[in-house]
Amino acid sequence: MLTIIQNTFREALAKKIFIGYYIFYAIVILIMIFLVNMDSVEGVMSLADSKMLVHQVETGFLTISWNLIIFFSLISTASFIPSMLEKGTIDLLISKPISRPMILISKYLGAVLFVFLSMVFLMGSIWLILSLKSGYWDPTFLLSILWLTLAFAVMYSIVVIIGLTTQSTVVAILVNFFLIFVLCPLLSVREAVIFSLVTNETVKFVFDFLYYLFPKPGEFRDITTSLINGEQINMWKSSVNAETSTFTISWLSPISSALFCLVMMAYSIYYFTKKDY
Amino acid sequence: MHVIETQNLSKEYTAKFSKQKVNALNDFSFNVEQGEIFGLLGPNGAGKTTLIKILLAITFPTSGSAKLFGTDVGNHKAKTKVGYLPENHKFPSYLTGEQVLNYYGQLSGMKQGSDMSKRIDEMLGLMNLTQWRKTKIKKYSKGMMQKLGLAQAMLSEPDLIFLDEPTDGVDPIGRKEIRDILAQIKAKGKTIFLNSHLLSEVEMICDRVAILNKGDLIKEGNVDDLTKAENIFAIHTVEPLSMELKQKVLGIDPGAGIGEREINTEAGIDKLNGIIDSLRSNGVMIQTVNQKTSTLEELFINVIKKDNTN
Ligand SMILES: Nc1ncnc2c1ncn2[C@@H]1O[C@H](COP(=O)(O)OP(=O)(O)OP(=O)(O)O)[C@@H](O)[C@H]1O
Ligand SMILES: [Mg+2]
Numbered sequence: 001m002l003t004i005i006q007n008t009f010r011e012a013l014a015k016k017i018f019i020g021y022y023i024f025y026a027i028v029i030l031i032m033i034f035l036v037n038m039d040s041v042e043g044v045m046s047l048a049d050s051k052m053l054v055h056q057v058e059t060g061f062l063t064i065s066w067n068l069i070i071f072f073s074l075i076s077t078a079s080f081i082p083s084m085l086e087k088g089t090i091d092l093l094i095s096k097p098i099s100r101p102m103i104l105i106s107k108y109l110g111a112v113l114f115v116f117l118s119m120v121f122l123m124g125s126i127w128l129i130l131s132l133k134s135g136y137w138d139p140t141f142l143l144s145i146l147w148l149t150l151a152f153a154v155m156y157s158i159v160v161i162i163g164l165t166t167q168s169t170v171v172a173i174l175v176n177f178f179l180i181f182v183l184c185p186l187l188s189v190r191e192a193v194i195f196s197l198v199t200n201e202t203v204k205f206v207f208d209f210l211y212y213l214f215p216k217p218g219e220f221r222d223i224t225t226s227l228i229n230g231e232q233i234n235m236w237k238s239s240v241n242a243e244t245s246t247f248t249i250s251w252l253s254p255i256s257s258a259l260f261c262l263v264m265m266a267y268s269i270y271y272f273t274k275k276d277y
Numbered sequence: 278m279h280v281i282e283t284q285n286l287s288k289e290y291t292a293k294f295s296k297q298k299v300n301a302l303n304d305f306s307f308n309v310e311q312g313e314i315f316g317l318l319g320p321n322g323a324g325k326t327t328l329i330k331i332l333l334a335i336t337f338p339t340s341g342s343a344k345l346f347g348t349d350v351g352n353h354k355a356k357t358k359v360g361y362l363p364e365n366h367k368f369p370s371y372l373t374g375e376q377v378l379n380y381y382g383q384l385s386g387m388k389q390g391s392d393m394s395k396r397i398d399e400m401l402g403l404m405n406l407t408q409w410r411k412t413k414i415k416k417y418s419k420g421m422m423q424k425l426g427l428a429q430a431m432l433s434e435p436d437l438i439f440l441d442e443p444t445d446g447v448d449p450i451g452r453k454e455i456r457d458i459l460a461q462i463k464a465k466g467k468t469i470f471l472n473s474h475l476l477s478e479v480e481m482i483c484d485r486v487a488i489l490n491k492g493d494l495i496k497e498g499n500v501d502d503l504t505k506a507e508n509i510f511a512i513h514t515v516e517p518l519s520m521e522l523k524q525k526v527l528g529i530d531p532g533a534g535i536g537e538r539e540i541n542t543e544a545g546i547d548k549l550n551g552i553i554d555s556l557r558s559n560g561v562m563i564q565t566v567n568q569k570t571s572t573l574e575e576l577f578i579n580v581i582k583k584d585n586t587n
Contacts, residue, residue, distance in 0.1 A: 097354060
């Protein structure tokens with residue numbers, strides 16, 4: 001198992017796209033350095049001020065880049081499954097004394113671990129820059145490493161299932177693009193946008209149903225920012241306070257997303273165990 | 278216990294968007310014993326690769342069962358002592374030759390350490406790849422890839438090795454080396470299962486062969502028995518034979534075929550010696566006496582032709 005994980009790392013490092021991925025990260029980090037410089041030239045700030053500023057910068061950064069980071073991570077790992085399934089590669093892998101579920105789980109964990117370490121690198125650097133510049137050391141921002149990895153892990157289960165059934169990297173990336181940038185954001189604002197247009201209860205129900213069915217990578221971000229800003233998180237249902245117009249997220253989205261991921265992986269394993277290669 | 282044991286294996290492929298079915302294997306039963314080099318022959322599409330894949334649980338049979346070392350192939354532990362060289366194998370192209378062996382060795386259950394690196398050195402040396410060990414395999418030639426594949430199959434010193442066209446793309450010298458290596462492995466009591474089209478080669482190294490055509494087992498037996506089945510002897514003389522002598526030979530074996538300096542007889546050892554005595558007592562110098570064997574290739578073409586006309 002460790003061997004497969006290790007080799008998945010090698011594969012990731014050997015991919016050209018990986019270089020592009022890190023150049024992107026480096027640029028993001030440089031921009032951060034630049035921005036934070038501008039902020040702190042304004043003079044010496046009180047601790048409370050700098051705390052608020054840091055939280056604002058962090059929240060802003062996460063809001064802008066969250067989906068992009070997940071999508072880049074998916075692109076850089078989407079080819080693992082199709083390339084494993086190539087004729088002449090998969091034969092040899094299965095001929096080894098390892099069970100098929102173990103092969104698939106190792107590949108999956110290899111990708112997740114790889115992204116986790118990339119996140120440690122990216123978010124760790126940004127956190128270090130912010131902390132050094134502001135003098136305010138607050139580790140809650142590092143929670144984004146965990147939540148980004150979890151959001152990736154959920155979305156990667158879709159890559160796995162599409163990779164297994166179609167052996168196509170492109171299809172997996174396209175479907176994920178659609179989910180991350182179109183469907184999921186749309187579903188999460190369904191109450192504000194769609195429901196104001198349609199009144200039909202059945203249509204509303206379908207949208208609600210889809211919302212709870214599909215994973216919600218974007219709401220992992222809201223959880224993260226809420227945690228950073230020390231805001232309250234509801235247990236089951238997100239709510240909007242009409243007076244202050246503040247939005248309170250709930251734990252429901254990570255829970256339903258995790259269930260989605262489990263079902264996807266269970267079906268992938270079942271499919272992989274039964275298939276002729 | 279048989280090393281390989283199959284019972285009534287059948288495999289039917291169905292094309293996805295049509296009703297057309299391919300019977301890749303029909304009710305195939307056979308055993309392979311320890312220490313044998315077993316050759317599986319057959320024209321393209323006969324089902325040879327399909328059989329190996331079923332034995333390694335890469336593909337599942339439509340019906341029937343198969344065991345390796347007495348363990349059902351569905352259990353991945355059955356593959357603990359097995360090596361495999363797939364046809365057209367593909368290693369991760371970003372690895373070097375050495376890393377490939379390291380990776381697959383570990384997947385076969387070898388522990389990283391000095392024993393393993395010693396074994397890798399040994400295999401690279403055996404395959405003449407030592408100077409390429411640090412080169413990325415995308416720069417390897419076809420024959421080098423094939424040799425590396427073989428090294429990979431033999432690395433963990435498995436008790437049973439499946440080779441799907443092992444000499445494909447390898448030059449004559451390399452092929453000779455591979456034959457020698459296979460003989461060494463056999464001498465250690467290991468079992469080898471070989472798929473090949475190169476019949477002269479199979480004839481040289483295999484103990485037993487099975488011939489497969491369109492999924493059916495049409496002939497099986499020891500290589501020696503199959504090729505020496507016909508009892509034909511040929512006598513060659515130094516000088517041309519006189520008419521008188523030819524008559525005498527026909528007196529001993531009326532069915533003999535007689536040429537200018539050649540006599541062919543199918544009448545058995547006694548008559549053969551009778552003819553030789555008669556020739557010698559008449560002062561004829563004999564150059565050679567041979568038992569004619571049909572080559573495996575002749576046999577192969579004959580049985581496939583016969584099977585296809587049925
Ligand atoms: N995945 C598959 N789906 C459908 N048909 C297949 C599949 N794999 C093999 N076949 C069919 O099964 C038959 C046997 O194929 P197989 O690869 O076992 O032949 P082979 O004896 O190894 O041939 P070759 O000498 O060319 O390697 C062929 O008719 C082939 O078309
Ligand atoms: Mg074949």
